[in-house]
Amino acid sequence: MVANWFSRTPRRIEAPRVRARSDDQVTTKVDLVEFTPDLQQFLGRAAYVQLTLFENLSRAVSTAPSTSAKTALGRAAELSIAKHRQLAEEITRAGGDPATAMEPYTTAVDTFERSTHGADWLETLVTCYLTAGFLDDFFARLAQGLAPDVRGRVAAIFTGDSGSEVFVQLLTQAIENDPRLASRLAMWGRRLVGDTMLVARSALDDRKTGNRKSDEARIEPVFTELIAAHTRRMDALGLTA
Amino acid sequence: MVANWFSRTPRRIEAPRVRARSDDQVTTKVDLVEFTPDLQQFLGRAAYVQLTLFENLSRAVSTAPSTSAKTALGRAAELSIAKHRQLAEEITRAGGDPATAMEPYTTAVDTFERSTHGADWLETLVTCYLTAGFLDDFFARLAQGLAPDVRGRVAAIFTGDSGSEVFVQLLTQAIENDPRLASRLAMWGRRLVGDTMLVARSALDDRKTGNRKSDEARIEPVFTELIAAHTRRMDALGLTA
Numbered sequence: 001m002v003a004n005w006f007s008r009t010p011r012r013i014e015a016p017r018v019r020a021r022s023d024d025q026v027t028t029k030v031d032l033v034e035f036t037p038d039l040q041q042f043l044g045r046a047a048y049v050q051l052t053l054f055e056n057l058s059r060a061v062s063t064a065p066s067t068s069a070k071t072a073l074g075r076a077a078e079l080s081i082a083k084h085r086q087l088a089e090e091i092t093r094a095g096g097d098p099a100t101a102m103e104p105y106t107t108a109v110d111t112f113e114r115s116t117h118g119a120d121w122l123e124t125l126v127t128c129y130l131t132a133g134f135l136d137d138f139f140a141r142l143a144q145g146l147a148p149d150v151r152g153r154v155a156a157i158f159t160g161d162s163g164s165e166v167f168v169q170l171l172t173q174a175i176e177n178d179p180r181l182a183s184r185l186a187m188w189g190r191r192l193v194g195d196t197m198l199v200a201r202s203a204l205d206d207r208k209t210g211n212r213k214s215d216e217a218r219i220e221p222v223f224t225e226l227i228a229a230h231t232r233r234m235d236a237l238g239l240t241a
Numbered sequence: 242m243v244a245n246w247f248s249r250t251p252r253r254i255e256a257p258r259v260r261a262r263s264d265d266q267v268t269t270k271v272d273l274v275e276f277t278p279d280l281q282q283f284l285g286r287a288a289y290v291q292l293t294l295f296e297n298l299s300r301a302v303s304t305a306p307s308t309s310a311k312t313a314l315g316r317a318a319e320l321s322i323a324k325h326r327q328l329a330e331e332i333t334r335a336g337g338d339p340a341t342a343m344e345p346y347t348t349a350v351d352t353f354e355r356s357t358h359g360a361d362w363l364e365t366l367v368t369c370y371l372t373a374g375f376l377d378d379f380f381a382r383l384a385q386g387l388a389p390d391v392r393g394r395v396a397a398i399f400t401g402d403s404g405s406e407v408f409v410q411l412l413t414q415a416i417e418n419d420p421r422l423a424s425r426l427a428m429w430g431r432r433l434v435g436d437t438m439l440v441a442r443s444a445l446d447d448r449k450t451g452n453r454k455s456d457e458a459r460i461e462p463v464f465t466e467l468i469a470a471h472t473r474r475m476d477a478l479g480l481t482a
Contacts, residue, residue, distance in 0.1 A: 058318070071325070077318075099308045
């Protein structure tokens with residue numbers, strides 16, 4: 001189950017799981033469907049987050065020290081901005097305006113962007129890899145609580161190919177060339193997870209449930225899984241989470 | 242002749258002029274097929290130029306003052322980096338390595354990038370619109386001299402949708418809001434054409450012909466047409482070329 005969630009390959013979304021609100025948490029399934037906001041809110045926030053991820057990635061292209069790195073990162077940048085376009089198209093399809101839908105989230109997400117900017121090219125690469133990976137996982141799960149007619153299509157935006165292998169390749173190569181980088185980049189990766197979780201946490205609509213303590217109990221296992229996936233991404237770089 | 246290309250004097254060119262500079266200039270056809278370099282040279286230069294155009298465009302996304310402008314420019318950025326990817330794929334398909342093929346051109350093109358950077362977001366938009374428009378035209382024509390099996394496919398990369406209407410829309414709106422911008426942006430547009438022509442001119446392989454004087458006579462009508470198209474792009478912004 002967990003492995004399935006974090007699979008990087010495109011996959012078919014399973015049928016919706018229905019859970020009674022009043023149920024105690026008796027199942028081992030952990031999901032966020034009770035906390036999914038309205039469609040325009042979901043899409044507006046996700047679209048603006050995705051724009052930020054693209055901006056980080058395009059900066060990584062511009063500051064890359066070699067043409068081969070630029071071309072390789074260009075592929076990931078293309079996939080990233082295509083995701084933003086698809087989210088904006090979903091906003092329009094649902095009768096909204098992309099800029100209007102994104103506007104409420106710009107201040108918080110811009111703050112996130114600044115704090116995850118990175119001091120140099122390698123830190124920016126770590127940001128692109130870890131924050132996009134975490135947030136793709138998160139939004140794909142949160143999308144499961146959308147209406148049945150859009151759920152699969154929206155979730156697929158986040159589960160498609162993101163070209164993330166380029167980050168692993170460039171970063172492991174850099175660390176191999178200069179092993180002293182490992183501790184600095186590991187520290188950066190650990191710092192990122194806190195800011196990224198804040199962005200994810202703020203996307204949850206817990207007004208729908210209301211019992212804060214019970215909410216936290218239901219949310220926590222999901223974040224435990226998201227952090228486990230983050231740890232695996234750090235592992236892939238040879239870094240200690 | 243050269244002075245004519247780099248003229249800062251506003252002028253309007255209605256139709257391609259064919260000028261009989263020498264007796265062997267008998268045909269009215271103007272093209273560049275005699276000056277098309279080898280495939281890897283063509284693709285390497287064009288791919289690196291396209292990367293630079295994408296970097297300008299992604300900076301325009303990052304520095305855009307509104308989310309609606311970011312989303313609109315994002316579409317053009319996606320098309321731009323897709324073009325680079327397609328050119329890199331053509332290099333690979335022809336048995337080359339993209340980074341190796343691009344390497345000889347990085348210094349000259351980086352100089353071009355710096356000189357066409359623009360002082361602010363609006364100048365960057367003018368750069369994205371005018372330089373990409375000019376160079377798409379140029380490389381599409383130059384591609385006609387490639388081998389028959391690749392010519393059509395490579396030319397199509399440059400003639401496809403580049404999303405350029407977004408620049409016209411954003412710039413005409415900005416000029417409408419503040420008409421004083423027109424003279425500064427027109428001056429910037431006139432300056433760009435000189436640097437852009439230099440990049441184009443350096444892509445011509447005139448070793449293939451050898452008679453410098455006769456070469457210039459054949460090249461000039463093509464540049465006259467390219468400049469006429471540049472003038473039409475300026476017109477679309479309401480600016481005097």
